[in-house]
Amino acid sequence: MKGMTIIVKKITQIIAGPIFLYGLYIVAQGHLSPGGGFAAGSFIAGAFILLVLAYGDKLRHLKTEEFESSLIETLGILFFIITALGALLLSIRLGFIPVFFKNFLTKGIPGNLFSAGIIPLLNIAVGMEVGGALFTIFLEFVIRSSKEGK
Amino acid sequence: METLLIILLLLMIAGAIYALEAKDLLSAVVSFGIVGFGLVICFLLLQAPDLAIVQVVVEVLVLVIMIAVIINTTREEIKEKIPRSTYIYYILGFIFVVGFIYLFAVSIQGLSEFGKHSTRMATEYIKNGAVKTGSMNLVSGVVLDFRGYDTLGEITILFTAVVGILTILRLKGRKHE
Numbered sequence A: 001m002k003g004m005t006i007i008v009k010k011i012t013q014i015i016a017g018p019i020f021l022y023g024l025y026i027v028a029q030g031h032l033s034p035g036g037g038f039a040a041g042s043f044i045a046g047a048f049i050l051l052v053l054a055y056g057d058k059l060r061h062l063k064t065e066e067f068e069s070s071l072i073e074t075l076g077i078l079f080f081i082i083t084a085l086g087a088l089l090l091s092i093r094l095g096f097i098p099v100f101f102k103n104f105l106t107k108g109i110p111g112n113l114f115s116a117g118i119i120p121l122l123n124i125a126v127g128m129e130v131g132g133a134l135f136t137i138f139l140e141f142v143i144r145s146s147k148e149g150k
Numbered sequence B: 001m002e003t004l005l006i007i008l009l010l011l012m013i014a015g016a017i018y019a020l021e022a023k024d025l026l027s028a029v030v031s032f033g034i035v036g037f038g039l040v041i042c043f044l045l046l047q048a049p050d051l052a053i054v055q056v057v058v059e060v061l062v063l064v065i066m067i068a069v070i071i072n073t074t075r076e077e078i079k080e081k082i083p084r085s086t087y088i089y090y091i092l093g094f095i096f097v098v099g100f101i102y103l104f105a106v107s108i109q110g111l112s113e114f115g116k117h118s119t120r121m122a123t124e125y126i127k128n129g130a131v132k133t134g135s136m137n138l139v140s141g142v143v144l145d146f147r148g149y150d151t152l153g154e155i156t157i158l159f160t161a162v163v164g165i166l167t168i169l170r171l172k173g174r175k176h177e
Helices: A006-028 A037-058 A068-094 A119-148 B002-021 B025-045 B049-072 B088-110 B120-133 B138-146 B148-168
Strands: none
Touching: A006 A037, A006 A119, A037 A119, A037 B049, A068 A119, A068 B148, A119 B049, A119 B138, A119 B148, B002 B025, B025 B049, B120 B138, B138 B148
């Protein structure tokens, strides 16, 4: 896939970082303000997809690197399941009723950043999963089309 | 507000019909964007900012990817001759539309009014959700605490989709033909 003109490349260079940071902000504030893991993952994947679309497949030797986004996605779903299982096991130790997805951490004051128990952790896991999955699918098509073009 | 919603929905229907009939594929994609962004405005009018954020991001991504695909391939729609001399397609379509409208009119009789709901679980979640989960954003609390299994299923579907695509499109281990 070819890259685009110098104007698109320059604007992408400026704007991709703030989009990525806004995704991180949404995933961190997912239990306080509208948003959450799905929106944040889409933002993060969108920043990278913008970079690949603007610069073409010459960006960081894309033909060989397809491993990291898939790894992030797998770690995300693993983190989600481990948190839920850990809630089941730890709630036996702590004396709660053992339930899958038990919110065993302290709730804190609603409205603070560190509150709501395990919900922020699960939000981060969902964000990793969604961002990694969307970017992996996109990258796989780009690599495939550039291989077939030759 | 209902009038505004009806106008938006009619605009979205018109955009979808034009996307089907357009000769140029680029203009079809752009008019398909009317559907997505109209849906964003509908969500904002109905006070659902979570859905609006997700919808606007996904819509922008889909439009950008579709336009990139069109730039890299072709703008012409491939025309295939469909024999339209028989009127049986029109008659079948008319029967389907009439039957669909009849079933729709029957099935909305039992619904509650616009803007009101009569579900007991939802009322319980809205009343006690913030206290029980400790999360200020009620949607996040419901999705990740009360309905944790649903989210687990959703991300499992996403994971399975990625594994399937990686398997079909893989380059390593493929026999050279």
